[in-house]
Amino acid sequence: MRNTSALIVGAQFGDEGKGKIVDSLVQDEDFDCVVRYNGGNNAGHTIVSDGQTYPLHLIPSGILHPHVTNVIGAGVVVDPAGLVQELATLTERGVDCKNLFISDRAHLVMPWHKVIDAHLGGKIGTTARGIGPCYEDRASRRGLRVGELVDENNTVDKEHFGARFREVGAHKNELIQKLYGLEPLDLEKELAEIFHLAETFKDRVCDTSELLYQIKTEGKRVLFEGAQGCLLDLDWGSYPYVTSSTVTFSGCLSGSGSAHIPERRIGIVKAYSTRVGEGPYLGELGDYETIKVQDVAKKGEPLPPLSDDEKQKALNGDDLLMGRWIRRAGREYGTTTGRPRRCGWLDLVAVKHAVQVSGLTEVALTKLDILVDIPKIKLITAYKDGDKTLTTFPSRINQLARCQPVYEDFEGFGEVKNAKSFPELPRAAQNFIRRIESYLGIPARIISVGPERSHHLVQEETHVAG
Incomplete structure (x- = not known):
């Protein structure tokens, strides 16, 4: 079973215990990299180690191992506030998160996504964290990506991102007011907060597809970690009571940006x-x-x-x-x-x-x-x-x-x-x-x-x- 790569995917409706299995495999079988390829901070993976419980939402489950490269892939939608809070919680508990990298192609969960999700998402039982609306904007080409917030020099790009944020935000505020009858967002206040948050993770942003290519070229072992479960997959789950991303094996390839097919494909049940x-x-x-x-x-x-x-x-x-x-x-x-x-x-x-x-x-x-x-x-x-x-x-x-x-x-x-x-x-x-x-x-x-x-x-x- 000493293959070069493996896939971990939930084979039910999520919450199967994927985090523990990823953590155990990393420790027992010497994986060099863990890649999260779908979902957002609506997911929850829990790891219990030495009597301590670590609930993870965005960050891959290999983060407790300092020698392991952890990657948030392009198929994940990233809430800046949720990411910074999770980093802070882990750091306070002595976990060094310098081994985390974030795809510049991942989409950002924006304030309007949360407002819309909270207003509309209750019917199918969403977490109201803006995940579905963010994926909707990604599909309709109205989304904002991590690489627009953080430029190729790992600097917060206030000029470019600010212009895009105001443009899209003005349209969303009109929607929030006229269609949903809700109070508009204070765009400048929200933008300032996002710029502040980005300073925390800007140095972790990179072309993760290139990073994974180099890791595989060096013969290192990669573990792909899916969020939710196959029965919540957008195409193959109990539609419409599903998540907004591709959970299954095919999502591993598109969401990670790696064309390497994992030899071991493990369903968590x-x-x-x-x-x-x-x-x-x-x-x-x-x-x-x-x-x-x-x-x-x-x-x-x-x-x-x-x-x-x-x-x-x-x-x-x-x-x-x-x-x-x-x-x-x-x-x-x-x-x-x-x-x-x-x-x-x-x-x-x-x-x-x-x-x-x-x-x-x-x-x-x-x-x-x-x-x-x-x-x-x-x-x-x-x-x-x-x-x-x-x-x-x-x-x-x-x-x-x-x-x-x-x-x-x-x-x-x-x-x-x-x-x-x-x-x-x-x-x-x-x-x-x-x-x-x-x-x-x-x-x-x-x-x-x-x-x-x-x-x-x-x-x-x-x-x-x-």
Whole structure:
């Protein structure tokens, strides 16, 4: 498995634990570079190292390793304020971020993008961080890029960027006022703030495509890190309840500016499933509208585990309580938004769709430990649409919404955190994993059994070729 490059992509709806796997691979397999190729600071990757938790949003997950080059590619949209805040937080905690580079071709999230997103984005459950409107402007050729803010000499280009900002901003203010009935932005105030922020990251801006070419020419190993998940991909996800970027393998090439095809393509799969925001979600445990009201966690106040009585009700068929059991055990609240995630059983139909559209060669199974001590667990292996049985993920959102999941039941299992190899896992856990592998047709080479960097095991040999 000592290939020269690898792709990490979420094979569900995001929040699969990609950050931990990237961090572990960088440490265990000596990758020299990590490239983030899509999304913005609507993404959230969490790394736990030496008992410390590092939530990342824009910055690649290799940043904790000083010898690793970290690249924000052209396919990412960069919020200047979010980037500077993330840099400051990491620096305060002793992380030297001098190994970070930002593509001059990446687009900038502007103040009007956030205003418009907050006003319009609620219907599909966006994070209101301006990501969708920024990608819209990129596609319609009205966007502003990092290379316009910071010139080829790594100087803040106040003349050029100021003129472009005022031109586009005047049009956006007219839209904000006349179409949406909102207060206009103070453009000069916003512009001054952006110039101030740019002074923090100007020296990190470069032609990252050229940088990656040189890295590959030197024979160094590159890890491509995707944000969100394949089921949120603009083309191949549950449209229109999707993100605004290309999440899948094809996005890795266009978003990084590297034509090198990663030999290992690893899909990150949680042992159950979660989703944030609106849209059909097969296997969901509990009503989402109820969850949004009853399962909100106050900042800094962890929710208690379920009582024995609540657990018994969950086992007797109370889906809301079963979802709450998994949510609290897995701390399933958005890294970026803090919203309670919708929880459900692992949907293998959807994951196989991700395997196919990204050409995945293996999966990394995460959060197996969250299912510990649940006596009966389930996998979705087909959908029922009336009297039809489906084993492929529907492209039509109305068809997906009317489908019902077909389950296979599995015996639960006990503690897995101390397992260092596959045979050391409980037999029931082995059976659960083997069924996932046989259904997907690719091996689960990495199995995460706990939150720490060290809590994972690697299968060198499996019964499924990959």
